[in-house]
Amino acid sequence: MLKKLYKIVIVPYTLFLLYLMFLGMGRFQYDDNLITVEPVFSTIKFIQGAKSWQDIVTIVVGNIIMFVPFGFLGWIFPKLSDLKALLFTFIPAITIVEGLQYFTRMGIFEVDDILLNTVGVYLGWLCCRCIEKRFIY
Template sequence: MLKKFYKFIILPYTIFLLYLMFFGMGRFQYDDNIVRLEPIISTFWFIKGSISWFEIIKIVLGNVVMFIPFGFLGWVFPQLKDLKKLIIAFVSAIVIVEALQYFSRMGVFDVDDILLNTFGVYLGWQMCKFLELRFKRFVI
C-alpha cells in the first residue's frame, strides 16, 4: 500500500520541489551567477549571519528533510535499491538542478546544498530499508 501511494505522489512532489528551488520562498533572479564550492563554509556563514533560528532550521534542515522521499526511489526504479547507484543517480541529478539554478540565476550553485540534499536521500534510503524489514506487510 505504501509503495502504491509513493509511486502516485513522487512525481507531483518532485515538480513541487523544483518549483520551490527555482521560484518559491521569495526567490528572485540574481544580478550575477553565484557559485559556492567550499563545503560547509557557506552554511557556517549563513548560520552566523542569520537573524533567527527559525530561518536556520528552515533552510539547513529543510535541505535535508525535503529530500528524504528520494531515498525511496528504489520502489519505483528497482535498480536504485542499491545505495551506491541511488547516490550516483541522485548526485548527478542534483548537480544538474544546481547548475540550472546557476545559469538561470534563480538560485546559487552551492556544494552545501548538494551535500545536505544527498544526506536527506541517504536518510530516506535508511528509512526505506527499516520500513521494508519492520513493516513488510504494510509496504507492499
C-alpha cells in the same frame, strides 16, 4: 499500500520541489551568476549569521528533509534500492539542478546544498530499509 501511495505522490512532489527551487520562497533572478563552493564552511557562516533559528531550520534542515523522499526511489526503480546506485544517480541529478539555478540566475549553485540534499536522500534510504525490514519482509 505504501509503495502505491509513494508512486502516486513522488512526481507531484518532485515538481513542487523544483518550483520551490526556482520560483518559490521569494525567489528572484540575480543580476549575476552566483556560486558557493566552500563545502561546510558556507553553511557554518550562514548559521553564524542567521537572524533566527527559523532561518536555520528552513534552510539547513529543509535542505535535508525535503530530499528524504528520494531515498525511497528503489520502490519505483528497483536498481536504486542499492545505496551506491541511488547516490550515483542522485548526485549528478541534483548537480544538474544546482547548475540550472546558476545558469538561469534563479538561485545560487551551492556545493553545500548538494551535500545536504544527499544527506536527506541517505536518511530516506535508511528509513526505507527500516520500513521494508519491519513491515514488508
